[in-house]
Amino acid sequence: MLAKRIIPCLDVRDGRVVKGVRFRNHEDVGDIVALAARYAGEGADELVFYDISASPDSRTVEPEWVKRVARAIDIPFCVAGGIRSTDDARTRLFAGADKISVNSPALADPDLINRLADEFGRQCIVVGIDSREIGGEWRVHSNTGDPGKTRTETRATLEWIEEAIERGAGEIVLNCMDQDGVREGYDIKQLTAARAVCRVPLIASGGAGAMAHFEEVFRQADVDGALAASVFHKQVIGIGELKAWLAQQSIEVRP
Amino acid sequence: MTVAIIHTGCANIFSVETALDRLGVPHILAEQPAEASGADRLILPGVGAARPAMEKLQSAGWDAALVAETRPLLGICLGMQLLFETSEEGGVECLGLLPGHVMAMAAFDGGRLPHMGWNRLHFEIADDPMLAGIDEGDHVYFVHGYAVPVTNHTVASSAHDMRFSAMVRRGSVMGCQFHPERSGKTGARILNNFLEFGA
Structure with missing residues (x-):
């Protein structure tokens, strides 16, 4: 049985890990490799690095820090931010x-998902979706x-999930923007609706x-x-204590 | 000791290299069999699709070389699948070093695919040297949509709706369906068991 994954997300801006509240007011929280190694050591199942400055500024992720992370940790990690082509993807994967x-970039050019899946296999292609409720509907x-520069797309979130999977997404990360950074719990309603249409792994x-x-x-x-x-x-929750507690609640986790 | 990593053109080669670095083991990247002549053991890594990986191996002459190979060989993920006879993924003929066939996991049940994440090892051959220092139920990291059913050579299995081969060994030919290079301390120990195999 697959263990439920605990995934720290490291938002990267200018080579440092930052965190904002509701996507604003970013504050510096530390060095990429130091934080990555700490989380791997504490029992994180996977790490996601999201270069939040990459898409709006038309910059690409600097593969140099990707290599530094790969050397430092022995758990899987995902890199997001500014990947617009199979070449961009290749440099990061290699x-x-x-x-x-x-x-x-997948919203602007949905066929990108097909090209990435054809080239590298769907198992390494994740589609991230930022979504919030507008007028009674979840919108991307x-x-x-x-x-x-944030834009509300015309797409409905659930339809975009289905299209992304159809095009070759191997995993969906659904970021529920109304909940982001406010620590009041995941958006269970939206995630449950997403789960119903998502037959690949779904990350909340x-x-x-x-x-x-x-x-x-x-x-x-x-x-x-x-x-x-x-x-x-901010060490509000320790990954080790979280996993031990989840195991006590009979949730399958990797100790 | 030197390990030759067979250049399949796949993306996880750097991860395998860094895992060997963490274990302090010298390694080279071998495009052609002749480049691996000074190595003591071989790793066949792989992610992605079976056909391009097999074509790459064939064009470099690895298919014939690996059939005649006597040094310990470890296939990882797609690299393990290529050790078998055929793969349903694109109907590809593979290396045939191990009897058995790679099948689409969807053929067994409608489980959530790809099988991605940390899953438990169940021992099929508990005293196998590949499992030294590993406990039944330890977690390792998988990412795949095709799998090999349990065979006589299955050392450890795992289950995702279907039960499938997680680790295989026949003589000095070994394979891991999961990624030992990304499986924390458990993966490092399994890589180490391979490096010490027969030594």
Whole structure:
């Protein structure tokens, strides 16, 4: 039986790990490799590095730090941010990233997902989706790394999940923006709806604030993994204690 | 000791190199069999699809070389699948070093695919040297949509709706369906068991 994954997300800006509240007011929380090694040591199942400055500024992720991370840790990690082509993906995968995640560029060019899956296999292609409720419907947002450039897309979130999978996504990370950074719990309603249309692994993002939130999202929304940032960066929750507690609640986790 | 990593053109080569670095083992990247002549053992890594990987091996002459190979050989993920006779992924003929066939996991059940994440090892041959220092139920990291059913050469299995081969060995030919280079301390120990195999 697959263990439920605990995934610290490291938002990267200018080579440093940062964290904002509701995607704004980013503060510096540390060095990439030092944090990656710490989380791997504490029992994180996977890490996601999201270069939040990459898409809005039309920059690409610097593969140099990808190599540094690959050398330092012995758990899988995913790199997101500014990947617009199979060449962009290749440099990151060959630098040691296990998966690459596309978000805004896939909205602008959905066929990118097909090209990436054809070239590298769907197992390493993650589609990240930023979503919030607007007028009673969950809608996709793009360029969320920069509040000035964030756009509401015409796409409905659930339809975009189905299309992304059809095109070759091997995993979906659904970031529920209304919950992001506020630590009041995952968006169970939206994630449950997403789960119903998502036959590839689904990762919950946005809202973790207490250990009970993880149990809730695994049990109620049946997601495969739960991503969180601030509660880990600020040591509100220790990954070791979280996993021990989840095991006590009979959630299958890797000790 | 030197390990030759067979250049399959796949993306996880750097991860395998860094795992060997962490274990302090010298390694080379071998495009052609002749480049591996000074190595003591071989690793066949692989992610992605079976056909391009087999074509790459054939064009470099690795298919014939590996059939005649006597040094310890470890296939990882797709590299393990290529050790078998055929793969349902694109109907590809593989190296045939191990009897058995690679099948689509979807053929067994409608489970969530790809099988991605940490899953438990169940021992099939508990005293196999590949499992030294490993405990039944230890977790390792998998990412795949095709798998080999349990065969006589299955050392450890894992289950995702279907039970499948997680580790295989026939003589000095070994394979891991999971990624030992990304499986924490358990993976490092399994790589070490391979490096010490027959030594």
